[in-house]
Amino acid sequence: MSLLQQFPIQNQCSNSTSILDQRMSKNIESVIPKKRQDALKWYGWGYNDSMFYAKNNLICFRGDKYELNGSSLPYFTEWVFKTFNIKIENNLKLPNLPTVFPEPIINEQFLAEIKKCNFSYSIDGLDRLIRCHGQTLQDIYMLWNNEYKRIPDLIVWPTCHDNVKKIVDCAQNYNVVIIPFGGGTSVSGSVTCPQNEKRMICVVDTSQMNKMLWLNRKNLTVCFEAGIVGQDLEKELQKNGLTVGHEPDSYEFSTLGGWVATRASGMKKNIYGNIEDLLVKVTLVTPVGVLDKETSAPRISCGPDFNHIVLGSEGTLGVVTKVILKVRPLPPVKRYGSLVFPNFEDGIKFMREVAERRCQPASVRLMDNEQFILGQSLKEAKGWVGSFFDSVKKTYITRVKGLDLTQICAATLLFEGESEDVKRQETLIYEIAKKYNGFAAGGQNGERGYILTFVIAYIRDFALSNDIVAESFETSVPWDRCSTLCRNVKARIAFDCEKQKISHYLVSCRVTQTYDTGCCIYFYFAFRFSDIPNPVEITEQIENNARDEILACGGSISHHHGVGKLRSKWYKETVSETGIELYKAAKRKLDPKNIFAAGNLLTSNEWSQFKAKL
Template structure:
């Protein structure tokens, strides 16, 4: 049989398991939750029909340069179809963008140009026996061979990945997954779970030296909410459901998970758990580990799960904690039970202008100390404030006048330096009176540090831009600019210095390499009792440089070294993947690495989940007293 066959389309009629949802229905007394399943989904099975094959997000959305100005195409986002002259100038001035010189991406490769899939007919027939759909088409395999690091996208635009998966399969239920994993174990095939594909850690790339057949386990067809339990305010969904579908469907029932990572349009529930994701509104709802009540993970040695869905348990080390953050290296997550909350009555935006970044950080610290964070509070530095400010449509004379008046008021009347000020954006959620109280407290604390309210429209803009910013890299790459984001978590005592030091270090690393136009900015995006999450954007103009991605990675590496020296962490929510694996032993101690290796051996001795994330770096291999067993394990990872 020919292995180059077209996508086999199968009927979606497979019956879901019903035992759990019927229990839930019995408990809540609601009508059959079957209405919840099989709703319209935002992303089709053949993703490249709607999503860019070589960039971020929807095909119809993105920045384009037209008639002398940049504009944002499509009408999915509030910025849609607006001409952006200030942003155009910002790119020119700040990054030396030259719109006359466009660097075109290569054409989307034809299916015939890919290396032949390394699949046996036995594998195919067994897959067909199980009854899951599959594809060996190049385009499908390519789409699942990468995430969204700069390296990934640059490679897509300019050439080939050294290794892509051989086969894509679409399981549609937990049982499908169990069968596929068993098959993989029997045939010695590698499985790489694939959720939303938004990884920025190299987690999805196929290890180059992997000789076995590599199967991408696309979870997108496991996208149902299985049940909603109103009595306990939890819901169970299949791991492949993406954020916007989950939220959209829950909203119709009057609920929300409140989990809103910046990628939530595309990223999946299973992916959140596997990377220990963090949502913008974690102050109100918690991060994924706080939301998680129960999880099923299928490993080659069986399914890991707890047999209760309780608020808390004392039962030895929590097995959820090796599922959370496992990044697909131990097994595949199939079903997740999350907390849900009633939709908030009142939602309000706000912003505060601070005289400088230092006072802004002090205010954030105070807010955390008082534990009065609203749903979201983020502090942008001066560069980001200016950048965000450029992303606006031109307004009429009156608009200019009012912004000029505002500027005059801030600089002359309040004595602020526009090159020093920074802005905190706020999002309040809850009952109306709660929101009022929250607002009062926040503005009160801000005032102590010289901050003054900057209006709700500034705040709202900040959050709207969140989803748009991800599209900027694609237009940047069109004009010789490389860009990427990276993040960390850091104790309060070092937060301000970490922000300043990382930026300074990156700027000086750029100077040392003769890079003339560079841009590094940060924002404090989350606050905790102990510290904060800091998010950096870094870009530079690489005109005349032969290997910009290598240079970029070099600088990013020094930035991470600087972060660690500043008592920051390896990652707050992006995860390790392969990109940050070299800092793992430093992060968790060699003994910790050894313990994780033994968990790996217990659930996946043959390294079926061989994506090589977290523990695959040479640094991990260097163990002081390496037993033979351990070296055996390393060779597998």
């Protein structure tokens, strides 16, 4: 008998539920209810009560969870007219939302097992349609035009790890397809059903698996179920004076399991790290068993790290059920800042030196001129006093500083930490900015720019109602290719727009996460499609050409959005033929019947060849 068996540690973490786990386990009210249509738009982005809309021929915004709530936006209205030559009218085009849904394919034996286990389930058409898509332009456009032919056949809501294990075992026994579904914020096509799948498709909606299972203050680790939404996770930790610090743009609605499955990144990764840096241990339920490590030690040397098989697996190997994360005490000081640079090149030089000297604040994001102007347009109309001060600022920038308003760009800053550390960091950051002709533009602008990230996502749906398609895509790139990649991708999109006779369009970019060797670049692309019959197809062509240009310039297929189905054509080029075979070997071992047949990572032809050999 070992000493540990003779003298057990009472707060030891194990795969079974210990007394401590039960005592500290806590149910958390989810931002996503079981009937998510009660709180969230099932046909677009975000909360039901939050949106851009038109009133008195002006663009307005409502949504009491955001500071922009109740705002009239004449500058944004003017920007839309100048950019897309569209006058805003109060009568918007409404989506042609479906009222009749595809009949479900039912595997009676599987459904009988689900009923026998008393799991909550639904075959309701709307419940199934809601979970047939993510948040790509193609997803929403197809939904608005009632074009989905293959949707899930059954929705099941597990409430714990053991529920998931039983569901997956049943699916393996009766050859039913499982697609894990978290927040539904995917922008890679990863949750859409393969259109040629003949088997019953069961979506495992993890949104009701949102408990905090335990918290260890001494080790600064916490265990959550994988279905918890980012903002719910953070609220619970902050009640305990802690934070995980992971804030992707989708933080309000995306889930912990989704972060792991896509190798997510957040706006504050400079301090807290990306999801792979925060992850201590992950539990994955596969058709052949549960993949789990016995230890939660900070680092072990025992062969390949199986966490990294789960990270980025995108629902093709199993269901993530539990995740142990690192946490940190809440920072005592949180301060925003902003900088203005004469041009994007100077801004990139600033970002490079900040990364080289490893003095990044919690968040530093550099916006190009187009994105800077867009952000400025999202301001409320002011009285004469506010307008006067805006005029003074403009005069200072153009006359005193001698800057060209068509070239300037801006960076938003967020500092977190101890008071003295923040002061030192601020001093250093502003000194580096000065070397590249940058100057401080105030904390209020920085805070506003940071928070606007969560509001901008709502623009896509409003744009679609006004015959404007909009999409985003991202990449990571070495520093010595950063400027070239930005220029070339913009030039390629401009060339394709001219070729397609698109006169009114926008392409902009920002440099977000920075590393020793490179950075993440995030692009926005939009165009008016009033006279174009196939806007989504044209958008995909232009984005694919842009992605080819990105790869030619040394960029990656994705920094944090993942591969899904949209970027699968470049996966082999990225990981090599040997890498593809290694992934297939893991798939064959963990999922020999291809139960997790979401169809991500590999192309449809590659999946057909793979399934033929099973």
